Amino acid sequence: MIYPQALKKGDKIGFFSPSSPATVFAPNRLSRAKSYLESKGFNLVEGSLTGHSDFYRSGSILERAEELNRLIRNPDVRCIMSTIGGYNSNSLLPYIDYEALRKDPKIIIGYSDVTALLLAIYAQTGLITFYGPALVASFGEFPPLVEETFQSFLDILCSTYDSYQYKMPELWTDVLLEWETQDSPKPRYPNKWQFLGNGQVRGRIIGGNLNTIAGIWGSKYMPEINSGDILFIEDSLKGIETVERSFAHLLACGVFDKVGAIILGKHELFNDKGTGRTPLDVLIEVLNGKNIPILYGFDSCHTHPMLVTPIGVEVSINFDSEIIKLESRWVQEK
Known part of the structure; x- marks a missing residue:
C-alpha cells in the first residue's frame, strides 16, 4: 500500500481533463469552482488542455495522457483533480507514468469516468486513490451543497485519522x-x-x-x-x-x-x-x-x-x- 500525503491549505491542486472538455463548454462554472477552492486557501495549477477541445474530448489520447503526466511529475502539485468525467479515460491507461507516482505519491481524485484512472493507478502502484469531487462538476455548484461536498473533501484529505465515520447529508x-x-x-x-x-x-x-x-x-x-x-x-x-x-x-x-x-x-x-x-x-x-x-x-x-x-x-x-x-x-x- 502507498499513501499520499495529507493535503493542507496552501498546497497546489492540479486539475486536468481526461475526457470531456468541461473547461470549454462550462467556463462560468469552471471560474466559480476555481474561485471557491482558492477562497479555501488552495492554489490551483491548470492542466495543459485547459481551454482546449477536440469535439467530444479535451485532446488526443497522448495529449490527455501527457497533461496528466505533467501534473504527476510536478513535485509542487500535491493533489490532482479531474475537471469532470466523460467516456474515454480508459484510453490513457497504457501511457500513465505509474513509476513517477510510486516515487512521489499524491492525491488523485475524481469520479464517474475517472474511475478507470483511479482503479488503474491503485492496481498498478498500490496507491490509495479517491472517488470524490471533480473541479467543475462538483466545486462549481452553489452553496449550501458545495459547502457540504467541501467538508467531506476537508475531512478525508486534510486529516490523518485512522478511522472516520460517515455522516449522511440531511x-x-x-x-x-x-x-x-x-x-x-x-x-x-x-x-x-x-x-x-x-x-x-x-x-x-x-x-x-x-x-x-x-x-x-x-x-x-x-x-x-x-x-x-x-x-x-x-x-x-x-x-x-x-x-x-x-x-x-x-x-x-x-x-x-x-x-x-x-x-x-x-x-x-x-x-x-x-x-x-x-x-x-x-x-x-x-x-x-x-x-x-x-x-x-x-x-x-x-x-x-x-x-x-x-x-x-x-x-x-x-x-x-x-x-x-x-x-x-x-x-x-x-
Whole structure:
C-alpha cells in the first residue's frame, strides 16, 4: 500500500481533463469552482488542455495522457483533480507514468469516468486513490451543497485519522440545470440511506462508476475482486435495462460470490422506463436470493453533495446500528 500525503491549505491542486472538455463548454462554472477552492486557501495549477477541445474530448489520447503526466511529475502539485468525467479515460491507461507516482505519491481524485484512472493507478502502484469531487462538476455548484461536498473533501484529505465515520447529508439533489445559466442553488430533497442486512461487515472497499468499470474489466488495470471485499458501485443517467445488464455482468463474472457487502450509491436521474422500480429493486432481482448485505443510497456518486470514498482501504458497515466507517488510514502525515 502507498499513501499520499495529507493535503493542507496552501498546497497546489492540479486539475486536468481526461475526457470531456468541461473547461470549454462550462467556463462560468469552471471560474466559480476555481474561485471557491482558492477562497479555501488552495492554489490551483491548470492542466495543459485547459481551454482546449477536440469535439467530444479535451485532446488526443497522448495529449490527455501527457497533461496528466505533467501534473504527476510536478513535485509542487500535491493533489490532482479531474475537471469532470466523460467516456474515454480508459484510453490513457497504457501511457500513465505509474513509476513517477510510486516515487512521489499524491492525491488523485475524481469520479464517474475517472474511475478507470483511479482503479488503474491503485492496481498498478498500490496507491490509495479517491472517488470524490471533480473541479467543475462538483466545486462549481452553489452553496449550501458545495459547502457540504467541501467538508467531506476537508475531512478525508486534510486529516490523518485512522478511522472516520460517515455522516449522511440531511438533504441531496440530482436536479439537472443548465450549468452556464444557473445562478442559484438547486432544490433539495430529504435524504435516506437504507441498510439491508444484519450484523457488521468489514472489508476492502473497491469499485466506482459501474459503467466505466466495464471498460477495464478483465485487464491488468482492474484490481482483482477478493473474497470479503466491499463492492462500491454507482451510475448516472442510465435506463433500467442498462442497469440490469451491468448487474447481471457482475453476477456472470462471479463477483457476487466473493464480496462481503455492496454499497450502491444513488443513481442520478435514473430512468425506470415506467416500471416504478429502483436500482435496488433491480439488484435484488439479479442477486436472486444471494445473501449479501446492501447499503443503498450512499452519497458518493453523481448527486450533490458528494462524499469522498478512498479506494483500497478497510471499511466497516454495521447494519444494526446503520453506521459506515473507514477503518484503516488513507493518507500519511507530511
